[in-house]
Amino acid sequence: SNSNSHTKDVFLGLSGVKQIEKKDLVLTSKNQTERLTRPSSSYFNLNPFEVLQIDQIKTSFxxxxxxxxxxxxxxxxxxxQEQKKRALDVIQAGKEYVEHTKEGKPTIVEEGDPELFKQAIYKQTMKLFAQEAKEMHERKRQREEETEAxxxxxxxxxxxxxxEESRDGRVDSWRNFQANTKGKKEKKNRTFLRPPKVKMEQRE
Incomplete structure (x- = not known):
């Protein structure tokens, strides 16, 4: 279904994040911002392919x-602001999930390793975003089905x-037709039944 496909795409994207980070560490928001605002950036940024760091191949574009x-x-x-608050709430929920125990179990990642702890929060946050996206997609699908119904x-x-209006019209037309036909027949019959005129004989 569309919902399952959407969720699958989300999790496939999440699974590839770590590989992308390992493949190219220079693609950070800080480095990209510095690259696009460096001295003479107005000159370099004239080339849209340079700005986007892609070649002219259509697939890359x-x-x-x-x-x-x-x-x-x-x-x-x-x-x-409402959407921003929603996103911050999801991030906070992911952080709290990792920080606190669940059903008496110990924390997922020991806070002694900040990097692992940060990664655990990141992964849990992405799962919550994916879950929310799935629920929103499902609600949208239900609304569309209700609207269609x-x-x-x-x-x-x-x-x-x-x-029904057409049927009533047909019935009325048929009744009018029958009434008109009956009236014509009666008029025609009266004409045939009229006695012939008798001429009076003249006396000599």
Missing amino acids: RQAQKAFEAVDKAYKLLLD QEKAKREREWQKNF
């Missing part, structure tokens, strides 16, 4: 476009109403 759309979406979400019921009611 499509991937860069998808990446830009993701960045643009995230930026716009954070401009919305309501529209279908409305169309059926309109069809039934039009059918």
Whole structure:
């Protein structure tokens, strides 16, 4: 289903994050910001392929476009204070999940290793975001199904109403036709039954 496919895509993306981080450590937000705002950046940034760090191959361009759309979406979400608060709440929930015990069990990662602790929070946070995305997608699907069912019921009611009105119209037309036909027959019969005129004989 679309919901399962959506969730699968989310978790596939999460599984690839660690590999991407190992593959290219220079792709950090700080380094990218410095690269795009360095001296003479206005000159270097004239080349859109240089800005996006891609070649002219169409596949790379499509991937860069998808990446830009993701960045643009995230930026716009954070401009919305309600959406920003929601994201911060999810991050806080992920942190609290890792920090505290669950059902009497010890913490998932010992706080003695800050890096592992940070990674555990990151992974748990991503799981919560994925779970929330799945739930939102499911709610959207249910709303669409409800809307579709309501529209279908409305169309059926309109069809039934039009059918009944059309049927009533056909019945009225048939009755009028029968009444007119009956009236013509009676008039015609009266004409045939009229007695012939008798001429009076003249006397000589």
